[in-house]
Amino acid sequence: MKLTLWTYEGPPHVGAMRVATAMTGLHYVLHAPQGDTYADLLFTMIERRNHRPPVTYTTFQARDLGSDTANLFKTACQNAYERFKPEAMIVGASCTAELIQDDPGGMAETMGLPVPVIALELPSYQRKENFGADETFFQITRALAKPVEKTAHVSCNLIGPTALGFRHRDDITELTGMLADMGVAVNVSAPYGASPSDIARLGAAHFNVLMYPETGEAACRWMERELDLPFTKTVPIGVGATRDFMAEVASITGLTSQIDESRLRLPWYSASVDSTYLTGKRVFLFGDGTHVAAAARIARDEMGFEVVGMGCYNREMARPIRKLAKDYGVEALITDDYLEVEAAIEALAPEMILGTQMERMIGKRLNIPCAVISAPVHVQDYPARYSPQMGIEGANVIFDTWVHPLVMGLEEHLLHMFRDDFEFNDAAGASHHGGHHSTPASETKQPETADAATTGTVIWLDEAERELKKIPFFVRGKARRNTETFAANQGVHEIGIDTLYEAKAHYAR
Template identity: 80%
Template sequence: MKLTVWTYEGPPHVGAMRVATAMEGLHYVLHAPQGDTYADLLFTMIERRGARPPVTYTTFQARDLGADTADLFRRACLEAHARFQPEAMIVGASCTAELIQDDPGGMAETLGLDCPVIPLELPSYQRKENFGADETFYQICRRLAGPCDRTERPSVNLIGPTALGFRHRDDITELTAMLADMGVAVNVCAPYGARPADIARLGAAHANVLMYPETGESACRWMERALGLPFTKTVPIGVGATRDWVAELAGLLNIAPALDEDRLRAPWYAASVDSTYLTGKRVFVFGDGTHAMAAARVATEEMGFELAGLGCYNREQARPVRALAREMGVEALVTDDYLEVERAIEAAAPELILGTQMERHIGKRLGIPCAVISAPVHVQDFPARYAPQMGIEGANVLFDTWVHPLVMGLEEHLLAMFREDFEFNDAAGPSHHGGRPQAAPERAYLEKEEAQAAPGGVAVVWLPAAETELKKIPFFVRGKARRNTEAYAAERGCAEIDVEFLYEAKAHYAR
């Protein structure tokens, strides 16, 4: 165990809470100590929900450990049932309460409640939040879903969206509209917006659309076996994946594929911008497995970026991420240590990061622009506007979101032209901040770089003309240019770097 400032995933009971909060008519009784109610803030403050999650905590304290904590749980169950009158309940323990082994599931079964009670056994010290959401929804489906007559017209279930999910609400809207264009109805969307009675009629659909494997794959695999419901394997993020998804779903439903691309602007926009804006820009991608893999494909195949790194924090998706990384010629980074991610990004020195809220902070420290593509996210990633990641409009949103942090070719030209100007030089603050000098992240990063000795411990001296020439390189790649040049000098035993040697090193690394 180690102390950390940030974490990519919470414990598995937070995943269960995401499912409970997404549904209607379901209540979660959580055996937990005082203090674990912090999880409420994730939904009311970050997701800006207008109501608390449907969770009742036992909130035992240290003095209760010498008494009957099991009785606290029984009373909490009875009071929650009487107050909220849920259609179904899920019960479980937080990571701390798991240690006292009170068996919430067993106790709840003895209470004789008049609604289904679904026990959750979530190994808090082996698994994390996404597993908790996936396992919770799987257990709910196993308990409540069963065979039933199929709908007359083709219909599907949208599986996987939860509360606190990255753009899940807007993805549901986008896919629902696209399905309507194909003549396909949405039978049930779950967990998001579903009631326990809706779970019971999942079997009426003709297929499942698995939107997020992290939170819905176990349930889809069970429904395929128990209810005869095939499910889609393609996640429709990006133009190519959306077209593939339409074709895959049409094959499952035995209907003609249909995709209205009138709203699609991303391919033309990506092809029409100047080449220095997108083409060859090196991008580092990190997030949950689903969004990271989709982003890597979109970045390289649809927007002309080069992949500098690819990774994920949820180990359940490690195998497909590693396979895609090998296919794209990079080494996968599978870790939940944000400091390891920061070191990898710093070593790769990309021009753009596509990551989570944590990578956004890392990018600020390193002076590298970042676009958020995956949870965990902060409040600004739950926008009031319509901003899906999936489907036709999702492709447009990806283009806008990813290119806006970059410096356009014309801007690069103007920044270089006016680099010595009193208003635009490196020491001046941004003009839209009134030109006030500030400790810009890129300057701090460069100062750190300049203070380091060259690789191999060989100290090198930059001659003034070479320093001046180096400053003509955009700040977001200047650090890498300096490191490469100093490494090249160290290899050749060169103690001084002049302009000629700088261009010799540039030619060497360009080959």
């Protein structure tokens, strides 16, 4: 189950696929057994790309292990070059093929192919997908990028966007327009949309914009040392961060920061009376480090939410997320185990989750609204429409994405007035969950047994259960848990209406 669905990151060669698929004129030859050939599914099904990824496999089988698997690799490599005629190639092994130690890089060097061949050494059993993308792009940059003459006008490179990234395509468009308004041209966007010849002219820019540290920081640091290219440290997700980003670009270039805020919708709503419904909402954040850090600032400083927990799955970002969590007065959760994340969410009982597709599924089970802020995501988060996360329009998209689940939660509360209606009743399920009824574990009524006092089981009397259902569904689980905790502390084993209201008065204090 964990391998097929509940996985935050794949092995590092999937990160290499993301870079290869994002680029043009680059081909990836992967030494891999039959069964590891799932790139087509990843990119055409999930991201809905209209062309197959540029990956060729050796696809050796069990019977080949007793013969010359190295020759299989050389044949696949030669055939890939002759068929696709790429400008450059990258070669490596999948996690399974790594065990047979065939050294794809060494073999490729002996073949004398007429294009650059870049060997990837990706530790499949120590690191994961984001590291694989970061390391792959770094190796490509180190092999191909050279010092060249700077562009006549101020220009930058957009570094880090890849295939299977969360709204990367639209973030490129948004930042390109914002920088153009300021007088900064985009020299190269890489890896997304770049060819090997584009990589060779990265040095023509005046600075780099590091969009996603997970997949571009190693290359940016190398270019800062070798090509004298400073890079931005602010990720422009959210209103405040976008303003800070543009100010940082101004400090690097000497230009005047210009932002067209006429398109911005969030600040006026945050200052309106309607927004008071959202103030103080308790939220839990989980995803990749970059998006969690950005979401925390937006949640607290721009939406007025209370951040009750945060964490990330990519351990490369553990240190900055732990430091950030201390600033927010919470303890960071660094894990790639969804069960730990689910347990943390259930214990904290937030009113909203900001997470990945895994947290969206956890939210459905616990009846907690969830807005997606980070990969991994599924097809619904690769919209056909323009839907960035960065810049001014990104702030509008985030505002819509986060507010709607909570507003729909308010709608469900109002619909309780019509609870006996055939359409609006508890069995119909929450409308913002697609009308599918999902009963969290905490909502399951405990069986009434005669020896409740000895077993520690708390019995809810029918009148108390009916009263509990009058509480809005999105805080009902918390009310149930608080009441049971109160009853246990008081030594009460049967919860009636009196105990329910005593618990409510206790926690109100």
